[in-house]
Amino acid sequence: MKAAPTHAAAAAEFLKDSERSHWHDETLWHVRSKRDVSAQKIPEWEQLRTLASQIKDHVLSNLDNLLLQFEKKAQANGIEVLWAKDAQEHNEHVLRILEENQVKQLVKSKSILTEECGLNHFLEDKGYDVVDTDLGERIIQFNKQVPSHIVMPAIHLKKKEIGDIFHEHLGTDAGADDPKYLTEAARQHLRQKFIQAHAAITGVNFGIAETGGFVVCTNEGNADMGTHLADIHIACMGIEKLIPRAADLGVYLRLLARSATGQSITNYTSHFHRPRKGKKMYLILVDNGRTKQLGREDFRNSLKCIRCGACMNTCPIYRRSSGFSYNSTVPGPIGSILSPGMDLNKHSTLPFASTLCGSCSDVCPVKINIHEQLYKWRQVITKEGPPQVSKRWAMRFGGQVMSKPRLFELMGKMARKSLSISPRGFVYNSFNAWGKHRELPEVPKETFKDWYRKNRNHDK
Amino acid sequence: MKVGLFIPCYVEQFYPKAAIATLELLEKAGVEVAYPLKQTCCGQPMANSGYEVFGQGASDLFRENFAEFDYVVCPSGSCTLHAKEHILSNKEGEPKLYELCEFMTDVLQVKELKSRFPYKVGLHASCHGLRGLGLARPSELMVPDFNKPLHLLEMVEDIDLVHLARKDECCGFGGTFAVFEEAISVQMGKDRIQDHQEQGVAVITGADMSCLMHLEGLLRRDKSPIKVMHIAEILNGQEPDK
Numbered sequence: 001m002k003a004a005p006t007h008a009a010a011a012a013e014f015l016k017d018s019e020r021s022h023w024h025d026e027t028l029w030h031v032r033s034k035r036d037v038s039a040q041k042i043p044e045w046e047q048l049r050t051l052a053s054q055i056k057d058h059v060l061s062n063l064d065n066l067l068l069q070f071e072k073k074a075q076a077n078g079i080e081v082l083w084a085k086d087a088q089e090h091n092e093h094v095l096r097i098l099e100e101n102q103v104k105q106l107v108k109s110k111s112i113l114t115e116e117c118g119l120n121h122f123l124e125d126k127g128y129d130v131v132d133t134d135l136g137e138r139i140i141q142f143n144k145q146v147p148s149h150i151v152m153p154a155i156h157l158k159k160k161e162i163g164d165i166f167h168e169h170l171g172t173d174a175g176a177d178d179p180k181y182l183t184e185a186a187r188q189h190l191r192q193k194f195i196q197a198h199a200a201i202t203g204v205n206f207g208i209a210e211t212g213g214f215v216v217c218t219n220e221g222n223a224d225m226g227t228h229l230a231d232i233h234i235a236c237m238g239i240e241k242l243i244p245r246a247a248d249l250g251v252y253l254r255l256l257a258r259s260a261t262g263q264s265i266t267n268y269t270s271h272f273h274r275p276r277k278g279k280k281m282y283l284i285l286v287d288n289g290r291t292k293q294l295g296r297e298d299f300r301n302s303l304k305c306i307r308c309g310a311c312m313n314t315c316p317i318y319r320r321s322s323g324f325s326y327n328s329t330v331p332g333p334i335g336s337i338l339s340p341g342m343d344l345n346k347h348s349t350l351p352f353a354s355t356l357c358g359s360c361s362d363v364c365p366v367k368i369n370i371h372e373q374l375y376k377w378r379q380v381i382t383k384e385g386p387p388q389v390s391k392r393w394a395m396r397f398g399g400q401v402m403s404k405p406r407l408f409e410l411m412g413k414m415a416r417k418s419l420s421i422s423p424r425g426f427v428y429n430s431f432n433a434w435g436k437h438r439e440l441p442e443v444p445k446e447t448f449k450d451w452y453r454k455n456r457n458h459d460k
Numbered sequence: 461m462k463v464g465l466f467i468p469c470y471v472e473q474f475y476p477k478a479a480i481a482t483l484e485l486l487e488k489a490g491v492e493v494a495y496p497l498k499q500t501c502c503g504q505p506m507a508n509s510g511y512e513v514f515g516q517g518a519s520d521l522f523r524e525n526f527a528e529f530d531y532v533v534c535p536s537g538s539c540t541l542h543a544k545e546h547i548l549s550n551k552e553g554e555p556k557l558y559e560l561c562e563f564m565t566d567v568l569q570v571k572e573l574k575s576r577f578p579y580k581v582g583l584h585a586s587c588h589g590l591r592g593l594g595l596a597r598p599s600e601l602m603v604p605d606f607n608k609p610l611h612l613l614e615m616v617e618d619i620d621l622v623h624l625a626r627k628d629e630c631c632g633f634g635g636t637f638a639v640f641e642e643a644i645s646v647q648m649g650k651d652r653i654q655d656h657q658e659q660g661v662a663v664i665t666g667a668d669m670s671c672l673m674h675l676e677g678l679l680r681r682d683k684s685p686i687k688v689m690h691i692a693e694i695l696n697g698q699e700p701d702k
Contacts, residue, residue, distance in 0.1 A: 008644075036599065314600065352510075355634025358588075358591035433640075437677075449472060453497070
């Protein structure tokens with residue numbers, strides 16, 4: 001089996017273009033700063049986070065019953081509810097719905113779940129032209145890329161590059177990169193697609209067990225445009241996206257957009273309850289590894305995620321390595337605790353792509369202990385993941401030295417001696433990753449223990 | 461009050477001045493401090509690399525070394541946090557573990573320091589102390605502002621503390637992260653240094669020598685005049701190296 005590329009290697013590659021990396025860092029830091037300003041205006045911000053986390057605790061502990069309640073209510077409203085145990089089943093449901101309703105043209109608003117399931121490729125292989133209508137998604141679809149961020153899928157691209165992509169695909173003027181001009185071109189292009197579409201696929205931000213309704217949040221109104229014009233609405237929802245009551249919604253809506261972009265609320269917060277007369281509405285409830293994650297005590301909290309992306313914007317590693325370095329549908333800190341649960345070998349380097357600085361946990365609107373879960377995944381990966389012989393050996397050796405005080409002193413003495421007498425080229429060799437861009441600390445004349453024995457010597 | 465001093469392994473070996481300053485600072489505050497000579501490491505390097513199991517010996521030794529004390533004080537937020545979360549369970553009868561700054565502000569309740577440091581200083585907020593131990597308000601949290609290390613530094617005469625553009629961004633050290641994710645670790649360190657540089661600091665300080673070791677490595681490679689000093693050295697009134 002070919003080893004998946006490590007995060008470190010992908011990050012190093014991205015960092016070669018230091019100007020782009022710096023720009024990427026500044027762009028996302030700006031979003032994080034807007035979040036701070038916005039959150040500061042809510043005196044009860046921390047209470048909201050606690051409440052949001054507690055409600056999700058309740059949901060995760062009662063997911064079975066809440067899902068059944070949700071299904072029953074949704075069915076009573078006239079929504080056809082389908083269950084999918086994995087990505088394949090989800091995609092097949094969608095295909096069957098399209099076939100049964102003889103859908104030729106379809107539009108899709110942003111849904112990370114459908115990315116996770118690989119829906120676009122699946123349908124394209126069956127001859128469908130899937131049109132993503134979120135502006136960022138449309139851009140990367142033209143560019144044959146996947147989202148590099150779950151809220152801002154094309155954040156890795158600069159204005160100029162988007163101008164070039166639009167020039168090629170939409171015939172805009174060569175070299176034009178005025179955002180107003182480009183969005184107008186996208187608007188005209190997408191209007192045609194909306195009008196022609198027979199079916200609209202959307203994601204779901206919140207499913208409400210009490211009412212059987214669901215909520216879709218967008219900034220561009222593209223989900224509404226699609227669902228209002230098409231006869232068929234297919235909503236794809238991860239089973240963890242549930243909240244118990246309509247009254248709980250306010251807690252999350254106040255947190256979501258503020259955490260994501262610093263907006264007080266998404267421009268469009270659309271509530272769907274039942275199909276309009278003569279139209280059809282389908283809701284696909286997808287597991288795809290979620291119940292497995294729910295069964296992992298240390299990691300179940302990751303299912304609280306409301307996909308705001310704040311942990312990506314705050315993560316100093318994400319900002320400097322971009323979403324693609326994670327090679328995972330959901331990148332960044334939250335992706336690094338979700339993805340190992342889906343494929344431990346493929347994603348085994350992600351939990352190590354962190355200094356455990358903890359900023360992700362503190363910024364998370366539903367208080368997922370992300371950095372603690374990264375630590376815990378590390379313990380799992382060294383046991384069950386791909387073997388790392390030299391690292392394991394080094395850590396075992398280190399552990400032995402650290403458990404024997406006299407050996408520790410001896411090894412320390414030897415290390416300090418050899419550092420002080422070795423020629424520079426010997427110390428700063430190609431195996432010394434520390435020394436590639438950094439000096440090692442200068443070797444002091446004596447250690448603290450030496451000094452203490454001389455100057456305090458209470459013990460002897 | 462029996463206070464045991466825990467000095468992190470790399471500080472003991474490579475930064476004895478930070479350890480001496482810590483000891484002297486505590487002694488000046490009238491605390492009787494003992495340094496158990498059989499100590500090594502808290503086991504964090506192994507544990508954070510996913511090999512908690514190989515850090516077990518170090519953890520056991522730690523527990524043995526400090527069993528007789530009321531308090532254990534350590535001049536590192538990161539090692540303190542690790543020991544707190546993985547070695548001592550905060551049970552009755554176990555020693556209470558404190559990072560140096562929080563011990564000075566919370567237990568000793570130090571009100572004044574007789575030290576002077578007439579230099580422009582940037583305070584690096586090390587993550588584990590900041591978010592793990594709560595040494596200050598992390599910029600993500602919307603709670604009342606406080607900052608224990610800064611509070612102590614403000615007691616130093618003639619110190620000129622700067623405001624950073626990103627007051628608590630990680631420096632990229634992260635233990636073995638510094639080696640296994642070398643490229644990004646280095647970039648994070650350089651970005652941090654630039655923030656301090658833009659404020660014209662002479663010295664970067666902090667409550668964790670490991671972050672400072674990483675930043676110092678970059679500064680020295682760059683032949684930068686900026687020095688790093690552990691916060692204990694400044695609080696203890698030491699001069700920067702020439």
